[in-house]
Amino acid sequence: MGRRERGRDRQRSRLHAGSLTWDSIPGLQDHTLGCSGLVLAAGRPPVRLRAVQAPRFLTVLCRARVVAMQGADSDQPFKRPRCDGSPRTPPNTRSAAAGRSSGRELRPDHQSWGPEQVCCFLKRSGFGDPRLLERFRGSRICLSYYNFSTLGDRKKLQACIQQLSEIHVDAMKVINDPIHGHIELHPLLIRIIDTPQFQRLRYIKQLGGSYYIFPGASHNRFEHSLGVGYLAGCLVRALREKQPELQISGRDVLCVQIAGLCHDLGHGPFSHMFDGRFIPLARPNVKWTHEQGSVMMFEHLVNSNGLKAVMEQYGLIPEEDICFIKEQITGPLETPIKDSLWPYKGRPKEKSFLYEIVANKRNGIDVDKWDYFARDCHHLGIQNNFDYQRFLKFARVCEVDNRKRICTRDKEVGNLYDMFHTRNTLHRRAYQHKVGNIIDTMITDAFLKADPYIEITGAEGKKYHISTAIDDMEAFTKLTDNIFLEILYSSDPNLNEAREILKKIEYRDLYKYVGETKPKGKIRIERENYKSLPEEIARAKPSDIPLEAELKAEDLIVDVINMDYGMEDKNPIDHVRFYCKSDLSKAVMITKDQVSEFLPERFAEQLIRVYCKKTDADTLFAVKQHFVHWCLIRDFTKPQDGDVVAPLITPRKAEWNNMDSAQSPDHFRERSKFKLRLFQDDSM
Structure with a gap:
């Protein structure tokens, strides 16, 4: 028998004929290992590998781990490690010199550790x-207990513990996602997914009424939530691999994944239509957001399905970790005390970077956006110019203002501008599509008319309406997009008005789009003034133009849209920090003028769109004259079709006529007469 065969025999005997268990490592029996990776609970059955696999498994894992521990940022070429696990580094490199010096320090006393x-x-x-x-x-x-005699052996110990802590009796569930490919989800995530509270997301459209415009936009909140949970795990693991000094534990990884998975549990029917349009009109005194709903629904999900015990089984501490998960979704659960140093309770300030993964309140760069950019672009047929994989490669945690923040390489600043530009493009082309917003508005009107007559049973048999179901999570669990069909196919006479509005959507008999304008400069219409806009337009009647129809405020819908890069009028990149190749630990700021002269000067604008509920020709003619005249009075921009729909009004404002602003009043009178003749000819 040769030396190699005898070595293999000894290795097999040490592994108890191929059974690698926690009992194989003395002192670790019955211990819940939550130090890194996914968590093994106390009392779990042993994990076993076949005899042929076990030696090879340990050898491959240990060697791979040693190479990874040499540093992800090393500029040295990859070299296969020696048989004892030590790297094959050229003798004259700095890393080799460091290794020799550290070896001289460690070898004399390692056995006496x-x-x-x-x-x-x-x-x-x-x-x-x-x-x-x-x-x-x-x-x-x-270490002497295990007879480890080299630094390589000590690193093998570390690698083995790291890898063993990630092995599970329960197999990871593999899901084939159209965006991210085959993704693995932890068994605890599967337990959360397989609940009625999470499964309701299958029946809530990701883009609401946009499905009536984009036939491919049939995806739901369910698959988006799976994607965010997966990406949250990718980012936190990438940070842990690159920076073990951050001490990211298995609990941290699991909690971040759960927060990503559950961040949208609070969405109502047709997603943002519900909390952005319906609730503010149905309950104007209630300040409710879907993030608040997500926190309430998550608590209901955990309690009603007995998941606290399951969380403990996988190494979580429910009292701390449930709080941490909620804080990642909605921010601090309690109003921060003035001048308090750290407003969160789930994790200490040393792990502040964990709060920037799922919902980044600091600069908006988070995994939620990464998934909906990729997923929505895929289903809408729009090009996605942002590559989140590069961010994963270059993400690091650096110290910024006494807080640990997620930073990226300085060369990635252009990629981040692309990310926010993609967000703006999606809003302009899809999320704020003028016809899609009309459909959302009509669904909102139908829900408002049906609200008093729809009853949803909640806890203890109590009845709730569409608008009040947000107060009871058992009732809210039953509220999905299906309420649309319930109203549409109902025979209740109380729902006649709501039913007729929904029928108009089915027959494509929609409210009519009148036009769009925007305030100039830094002028903005404040939210508290939105309600008065229809009345303003109804009163803005041109005095010298005969109108056949009398316009009323209730005939109009004014939609105010705030377009920005996610932080109102601020540049979000001003809140991002970067690191340079020469110093990985120092965070720096990169200003806009350091990047390009082609970047926008302003990062926000306000669009004002007007729709008319009536569709007869006289009313539409009247509302267009009112709208253009109102734009002139408010000194807003001229509607794009203003010259066509109101040729008698647009010449009154010199700057609306481009090069004609310096010409005489006689020119304006002649131009007005000519446009009037054209308009009369078209109407004949």
């Missing part, structure tokens, strides 16, 4: 779970 030195080594390597370290101290585990 006590439990405390071992704990310090594990903590520096990213294993900061106090329970693991306490177990090592309590059992007085030291």
